[in-house]
Amino acid sequence: VIQESLLALPRVSYEFIIVGGGTAGCVLANRLSENPKWNVLVLEAGPSHENILNSQVPPYVFRLQNTSYDWNYTSTPQAALGGRPVALPRGHPLGGSSSINGMFYTRGSSSDYDRWATVTGDPGWSWRWTKPADNHDTMGQYDPRAHSKTGITSVSLPGFPDAIDTKVAEASEQLGGEFAWNTDTNNGDSLGIGWLQLTIGNGERSSSATSYLAPKYLNRKNLHVLVNSRVTKLVQTSPGNKPSGLESIRQVLPVQPKPACSFHAVRTVIARKEVILSAVALGTPQILMLSGIGDPTELRGLGIEPKINLPSVGKNLTDQPQVALTWALGINGHLRSVSDSSLLSPRRAADPTLPDKWLEEWKTNRTGPLTFNNVNSIAWTRLPDDSPIYERFSDPSSGRNTPQLEIGIVGTGYYPTPGRLILTSAVVATPHSQFDIYGVREAIRTSRRFFAGPTWEEYNITLQPPFDTDVDSELDAVIKATVFSASHPVGSASMSPKNAPWGVVDPDLKVKKTTGLRIVDASIMPFITCAHTQAPVYAIAERAADLIKESWK
Numbered sequence: 001v002i003q004e005s006l007l008a009l010p011r012v013s014y015e016f017i018i019v020g021g022g023t024a025g026c027v028l029a030n031r032l033s034e035n036p037k038w039n040v041l042v043l044e045a046g047p048s049h050e051n052i053l054n055s056q057v058p059p060y061v062f063r064l065q066n067t068s069y070d071w072n073y074t075s076t077p078q079a080a081l082g083g084r085p086v087a088l089p090r091g092h093p094l095g096g097s098s099s100i101n102g103m104f105y106t107r108g109s110s111s112d113y114d115r116w117a118t119v120t121g122d123p124g125w126s127w128r129w130t131k132p133a134d135n136h137d138t139m140g141q142y143d144p145r146a147h148s149k150t151g152i153t154s155v156s157l158p159g160f161p162d163a164i165d166t167k168v169a170e171a172s173e174q175l176g177g178e179f180a181w182n183t184d185t186n187n188g189d190s191l192g193i194g195w196l197q198l199t200i201g202n203g204e205r206s207s208s209a210t211s212y213l214a215p216k217y218l219n220r221k222n223l224h225v226l227v228n229s230r231v232t233k234l235v236q237t238s239p240g241n242k243p244s245g246l247e248s249i250r251q252v253l254p255v256q257p258k259p260a261c262s263f264h265a266v267r268t269v270i271a272r273k274e275v276i277l278s279a280v281a282l283g284t285p286q287i288l289m290l291s292g293i294g295d296p297t298e299l300r301g302l303g304i305e306p307k308i309n310l311p312s313v314g315k316n317l318t319d320q321p322q323v324a325l326t327w328a329l330g331i332n333g334h335l336r337s338v339s340d341s342s343l344l345s346p347r348r349a350a351d352p353t354l355p356d357k358w359l360e361e362w363k364t365n366r367t368g369p370l371t372f373n374n375v376n377s378i379a380w381t382r383l384p385d386d387s388p389i390y391e392r393f394s395d396p397s398s399g400r401n402t403p404q405l406e407i408g409i410v411g412t413g414y415y416p417t418p419g420r421l422i423l424t425s426a427v428v429a430t431p432h433s434q435f436d437i438y439g440v441r442e443a444i445r446t447s448r449r450f451f452a453g454p455t456w457e458e459y460n461i462t463l464q465p466p467f468d469t470d471v472d473s474e475l476d477a478v479i480k481a482t483v484f485s486a487s488h489p490v491g492s493a494s495m496s497p498k499n500a501p502w503g504v505v506d507p508d509l510k511v512k513k514t515t516g517l518r519i520v521d522a523s524i525m526p527f528i529t530c531a532h533t534q535a536p537v538y539a540i541a542e543r544a545a546d547l548i549k550e551s552w553k
């Protein structure tokens, strides 16, 4: 059951307390409560995910940011961007970011995980495969060997065709090379262009909350989920049979309902076995630091008494830079202004009654244009081996099968009519501060090369301002003015080998120098994968559940 009130909690102590009912948190809640002897409590700062239409309907995703379902974080002013801060959206309902994200399901390359393997051991990733909403024949559109069908979250191909789909496939065939078709970019070798896989099942978003906390799991008597409750810090206890010395932060969490609640209560709950932090790469280091775990000098500067010396807490935060390009289709020579924001609305159509009809169709059958997020295909590429950047910096990627650049192709029209737009996102998939601006520039040029292919001639495509220049200095200025976060922050509580002088968690995800405390979320990645982050986080959480079960056997 999902509880709204602290007072409704049936007990004060649980075997496991999971802080953050997000992508990883819901996976753990499900897997750990499979053992009926373990009482599991999930503490989630945000509200329940249930009945949030904008989360359920895939293309309504853009309506969720800057709402109360988003933490609405903003970075500090970024010197490299002329002092401009950037928005860092994070999911705030149950399901966390998987309830508000773009639903791209991209695993990254096998080398990304090989790079982790030095600290994590055998990854053993797997996932379930479900049919797309329109039930079309998917033969040849993905590699069945790379997917399992027994997982909990749904992953499918786009369930509605976009007018540019055939053009994308045609362009790939004509251009080959960096744009060669890849039937399944999730099979470990991601390079090339292919259909995007999405966390969508039965035409609607499949988040970690809708799947791992589905009613059949929520009905478990030993699973307790408390929403609207923010964990403020970990406090140490000496719980009888377990030793807990100075370097042992363990088991008690004061929980605070949000100030917005009608009452303001603080309560302490106790974990008999483990506290698991799954509050994402921004929230997890914050809770650690508020608990006195981090760099002692930094903590003292913040007026926090240091308890455990772990200087890597909050360091190494890595994210991917992204720009959004707009391409106008000049069919019949009628270009419309890109400043017309109605052009960007999902599934724009000449008939103003269509959006209501589409919603009705979605509500009735879970079919139609509202079953996907407008992105059907994605391209993953690398710089040429003789790229001049390598004269100054080494390759930041994990290996030669790892994409460095990502181009997401967003169709905006059912039929291409005059003035319609195509959007592309250009992302540096393997970020590194010295590499980024060069990488974004080259991602823009990669998009240009793709749309310069003969197949697009009849569309008379033109790249719109401000990116309609090929001069390095002009591009750099535009990139600095517009680049934004791809919303994939990772690495701020990184894994490292046991006894390493750096890192925050051991390969079994236990926080160094503590007992009874693990971290399971995006923050433990030592390197970002070239992918979007939810697939790696689901995999981390599944593996973590196995590790935890094993250690308490």
Ligand SMILES: Cc1cc2nc3c(=O)[nH]c(=O)nc-3n(C[C@H](O)[C@H](O)[C@H](O)COP(=O)(O)OP(=O)(O)OC[C@H]3O[C@@H](n4cnc5c(N)ncnc54)[C@H](O)[C@@H]3O)c2cc1C
Pocket: 019, 020, 021, 022, 023, 024, 025, 043, 044, 045, 046, 065, 089, 090, 091, 092, 093, 094, 095, 096, 097, 098, 100, 101, 102, 103, 104, 105, 106, 229, 230, 231, 232, 278, 279, 280, 281, 283, 284, 287, 486, 487, 488, 489, 520, 521, 522, 523, 531, 532, 533, 534, 535, 537
């Ligand atoms: C707008 C957006 C679009 C994205 N698009 C994609 C995409 O298309 N594909 C993709 O793969 N990835 C995408 N991502 C990234 C991906 O969703 C996240 O990286 C991933 O889900 C993170 O999982 P997590 O478990 O680490 O954290 P989250 O899923 O964010 O979960 C953290 C949870 O902890 C809770 N929490 C935080 N602090 C506290 C506290 N003090 N007390 C209690 N609870 C707390 C939060 O409310 C949240 O529910 C996107 C992210 C965003 C925000």
